[in-house]
Amino acid sequence: MILPAVFDRYRNEIDAELKSVLAEQQSPLYDMMRYHLGWIDAQGNLCQNSSGKALRPVLCLLACEAVGGEPARALPVAAAIELIHNYSLIHDDIQDDDRERRHRPTVWSIWGKPQAINAGTAMRILASLALSRIGGEIPMDKRLRAQRLLDECTLRLIEGQYLDISYESRLDIGINDYIAMIEGKTAALIACSLEAGALLGTDAEETIACFHEIGRNLGLAFQIRDDILGIWGDEKKTGKPTGSDIRRRKKTLPIVYALEKSEGELKKELLSVYQNGALIDGNVDRVLKVLDAVSAQSQTQKIADNYCDMAMDGIRKADLVPSARRDLEELFHFLVVRSF
Numbered sequence: 319m320i321l322p323a324v325f326d327r328y329r330n331e332i333d334a335e336l337k338s339v340l341a342e343q344q345s346p347l348y349d350m351m352r353y354h355l356g357w358i359d360a361q362g363n364l365c366q367n368s369s370g371k372a373l374r375p376v377l378c379l380l381a382c383e384a385v386g387g388e389p390a391r392a393l394p395v396a397a398a399i400e401l402i403h404n405y406s407l408i409h410d411d412i413q414d415d416d417r418e419r420r421h422r423p424t425v426w427s428i429w430g431k432p433q434a435i436n437a438g439t440a441m442r443i444l445a446s447l448a449l450s451r452i453g454g455e456i457p458m459d460k461r462l463r464a465q466r467l468l469d470e471c472t473l474r475l476i477e478g479q480y481l482d483i484s485y486e487s488r489l490d491i492g493i494n495d496y497i498a499m500i501e502g503k504t505a506a507l508i509a510c511s512l513e514a515g516a517l518l519g520t521d522a523e524e525t526i527a528c529f530h531e532i533g534r535n536l537g538l539a540f541q542i543r544d545d546i547l548g549i550w551g552d553e554k555k556t557g558k559p560t561g562s563d564i565r566r567r568k569k570t571l572p573i574v575y576a577l578e579k580s581e582g583e584l585k586k587e588l589l590s591v592y593q594n595g596a597l598i599d600g601n602v603d604r605v606l607k608v609l610d611a612v613s614a615q616s617q618t619q620k621i622a623d624n625y626c627d628m629a630m631d632g633i634r635k636a637d638l639v640p641s642a643r644r645d646l647e648e649l650f651h652f653l654v655v656r657s658f
Contacts (some may be wrong), residue, residue: 322652324603324645328389328396332375335397339448351444354408354425366499370420373540373653374507378515380649382527384633384642387519394451395464395514401445402468403507406475408438413483421557425562442472456518464514471510476614478502485569489577489592493621496574497538504544505537512536525636535625539654542622545570547657549606550615556658561602567592571621572614573605579612592611626654 336355340348352358356369375396410416411424412431417422426434445468452461481499484490512533518524539601547556548563549572563570569577569592576588588608591601609615631644 319652319655319657321371322648323651325371325373329372330611331390331393331652332372332379332396332400335393335448335451336650339397339401339451342469343444346438347433347440350425350429350433351404351589354404354419354437356420357424357432360423360428366430367372372510375459376535377508377511377536378648380642380645381512381515382519384636384638385516385522385525385529386518386639387515389515391453392515392517392518395468395518396467396511398445398448399507399511399514401441401448402472402475405438405441406442406479406507408434410479413479418434438606442562452518455596460517461556464517467510467514467517471506474502474506475580476502478504478506484622486567489589491569491574492578493571493574493651496569496571500538500541501534504541505534508531508537508540514595528636530630532629532636535629536650537634537651539625539629539650542571542618542625543654544624545572546618547611552657562607564602572609576609576612576614578619579614579617580608581626584608584611609629622654626650635653 326401328459337357340351349358349362359362359365378396378399379392382392383389387525406474407419408425411419412426412434416424417427423436424434429437432452446465449461449465449468453465478501480501481495482503485495485499509530510533516529518525545563548558548568548570549561551558551560551562553559559565573588573592577585580588591605594601629650630647631652633643636643638646
């Protein structure tokens with residue numbers, strides 16, 4: 319499975335905008351950001367780009383194009399969105415004690431947690447400064463509205479992360495609780511990406527609001543697919559061993575589904591594993607058997623498909639540029655069936 323072509327369409331412009339935002343920042347603090355973004359290695363040497371898919375800025379630019387706007391006008395917002403996403407990743411790695419991301423050591427594992435906190439926080443401030451690069455052809459009220467969208471989205475991200483951490487010590491989490499958490503932690507920024515792109519491409523308020531709801535549904539589908547890959551994904555494609563999220567005791571949707579739907583001995587088995595200490599390989603196998611018994615993989619995929627269908631329905635009803643509509647449909651389908 320390969321990335322849809324739309325990822326390549328904007329990639330050079332997105333990277334150029336991001337590098338321009340950081341261009342004048344010479345402190346070693348900013349080299350930590352450049353390292354996290356995949357531009358340099360830990361010694362400061364240029365390296366082949368090992369950054370992520372840039373999904374969120376791509377969605378922002380594609381939404382702008384889809385409503386008839388000029389994507390270049392949305393580049394500062396797209397860059398700001400990618401910086402917010404990566405700020406959240408740096409902080410998440412610290413909070414989760416993750417030592418590897420994108421097949422490289424995490425920022426905190428090299429420079430320590432205090433300095434990684436500084437790097438992540440500074441990256442969030444740079445995101446706000448990136449918005450000042452929006453061209454004068456965009457009315458001031460739209461610029462201020464874009465700033466508010468990103469600030470509100472950041473709050474939702476932090477609220478979602480708060481819930482995620484608070485769930486770690488609980489076994490009474492239901493499916494609705496989990497959906498509420500990922501609405502903030504994941505879906506908020508994807509919704510913001512599409513809404514902000516539409517905002518800079520059209521004055522049609524109904525269309526802008528529609529893109530927010532499309533993004534919410536897409537974000538939920540995206541995270542649930544991530545949850546499935548975190549347990550059943552192919553290690554050669556994901557870079558993580560089968561059952562990796564179980565070993566980390568993460569209560570992703572398949573686990574939450576099993577906790578809510580299992581009964582009797584199956585539920586006792588699952589609770590006994592998560593109530594005890596470290597999860598050894600034998601316990602991972604026990605959890606996988608319970609998940610299989612309640613069809614957790616297929617049932618959570620159905621939930622992801624349902625959210626993706628609602629996102630698809632939204633773009634089919636909206637008045638969009640036909641070519642961009644096709645790109646959105648291809649991208650949405652990829653995100654909900656991807657293997658990496």
